[in-house]
Amino acid sequence: EVQLLESGGGLVQPGGSLRLSCAASGFTFGNYAMTWFRQVPGKGLEWVSTLSETGGSTYYSESVKGRFTISRDNSKNTLYLHMSSLRAEDTAVYYCAKCPITGFTSVLSDYWGQGALVTVSS
Amino acid sequence: ETVLTQSPGTLSLSPGERVTLSCRASQSLGRNFLAWYRQKPGQAPRLLIYGASSRATGIPDRFSGSGSGTDFTLTISRLEPEDFAMYFCQQYDISPGTFGQGTKLEIK
Numbered sequence: 001e002v003q004l005l006e007s008g009g010g011l012v013q014p015g016g017s018l019r020l021s022c023a024a025s026g027f028t029f030g031n032y033a034m035t036w037f038r039q040v041p042g043k044g045l046e047w048v049s050t051l052s053e054t055g056g057s058t059y060y061s062e063s064v065k066g067r068f069t070i071s072r073d074n075s076k077n078t079l080y081l082h083m084s085s086l087r088a089e090d091t092a093v094y095y096c097a098k099c100p101i102t103g104f105t106s107v108l109s110d111y112w113g114q115g116a117l118v119t120v121s122s
Numbered sequence: 123e124t125v126l127t128q129s130p131g132t133l134s135l136s137p138g139e140r141v142t143l144s145c146r147a148s149q150s151l152g153r154n155f156l157a158w159y160r161q162k163p164g165q166a167p168r169l170l171i172y173g174a175s176s177r178a179t180g181i182p183d184r185f186s187g188s189g190s191g192t193d194f195t196l197t198i199s200r201l202e203p204e205d206f207a208m209y210f211c212q213q214y215d216i217s218p219g220t221f222g223q224g225t226k227l228e229i230k
Contacts, residue, residue, distance in 0.1 A: 045159075045167065045210055045221040061218055095166055100178075107212070107219035108157055110178055112166035 002026040002111045004096050009116030016086050020116055022079040022096030030054075030074035033099040035107050036081045038092035039115075048094070049081065052105045059105075064090075086120045093117050124149055126211050126222035134230040137203055143196045143225045145211035150191045155215035158187055158196045161224075162207045171196060201227070 008020040022034070036048040049070040050059040058070055069082040079096050094116050097109030125148040135141055145156065154174040159167035169178040171187035174194055184199045198205055206229050211222040 044223050045212075047219050047221075059217070100169070100172070106155075106214050108155070108169075108172055108214045110169045110172075112168070114166055 002098065004098065004111060004113035006094065006096055006113045006116035009094065009118050011119045011121065012086055013122050014087060014120055016120070017082070017084040018086065018118060020081040020083070020094055020096075020118070022081075022113055024077045024079065024096075024098070027098070029072075029077040031102045033105040034072060034079045035097045035099065035109055036070060036079075037095045037097060037109075037112075038090075038118075039095070040092045046092075047107050050099075050105060050107055051079070053102070057105060083118070086118075088120050091118060091120045123218055124151075124213055124216045124220050126213055126220055128209075128211060128222035128225045130225060131223075132226045132228060134228050135201055136230050137201050139201050141198050141201060141227065143209055145189075145194045145196070145222050147192045147194070147213055149216065151213055151215040153215050154190050155213060156187075156189070156194045157212045157214065158185075159210045159212065160205070160207050161210065162204070167210060203229075 003025045005023045012018050033052050035050040038048050039045050051070045055072050067085045071080045095112050097112040100110035127146045129144045156174045158171040161167040170181050170185050175187045186197045206227050209225045
């Protein structure tokens with residue numbers, strides 16, 4: 001069974017940093033691109049960042065480019081999102097998600113974690 | 123970026139009814155890379171349809187997708203209680219991938 005479990009969320013002050021982790025199991029992690037999405041509670045979904053299966057290609061939304069860094073450790077089956085210079089508008093539930101197709105880097109995602117809440121507030 | 127507009131915003135229906143949701147793209151999706159997700163309250167989205175008309179693994183056949191270019195639809199042939207939720211379309215054809223604002227299906 002595919003499982004994705006996010007951790008590392010919490011309350012952080014504006015300008016601060018936070019690192020989210022996503023522990024994957026139930027599939028060959030290193031064969032699939034992975035994506036971070038976010039959602040303000042009660043609102044729509046927003047793509048944040050995507051990383052190819054080897055980690056060689058990274059993609060970011062304009063709203064987080066230069067502030068967030070996506071990475072992965074395929075030996076630990078873990079995806080990361082390092083967030084810095086955080087703003088109030090970054091407050092959201094952050095989901096990690098798996099691309100369904102090997103060798104294809106896309107934001108299409110067939111499995112999602114349950115999410116980690118990040119609150120940016122003083 | 124490609125804007126997806128979903129309609130209607132909210133639908134009130136009864137279990138057993140048939141429903142069609144709409145998703146319109148601001149520019150043509152040449153490869154028809156359009157997906158639909160269902161999101162129940164407090165849960166993560168679940169992939170229902172990809173490539174405009176292909177059902178994801180484990181999705182029952184009461185869900186069907188159609189459309190091409192700029193106009194896409196999701197049809198649920200007979201609503202089950204668990205189908206009363208939010209539905210989002212997503213295009214992954216033109217970078218950056220984008221979502222529609224969602225359609226809420228509520229019980230009448």
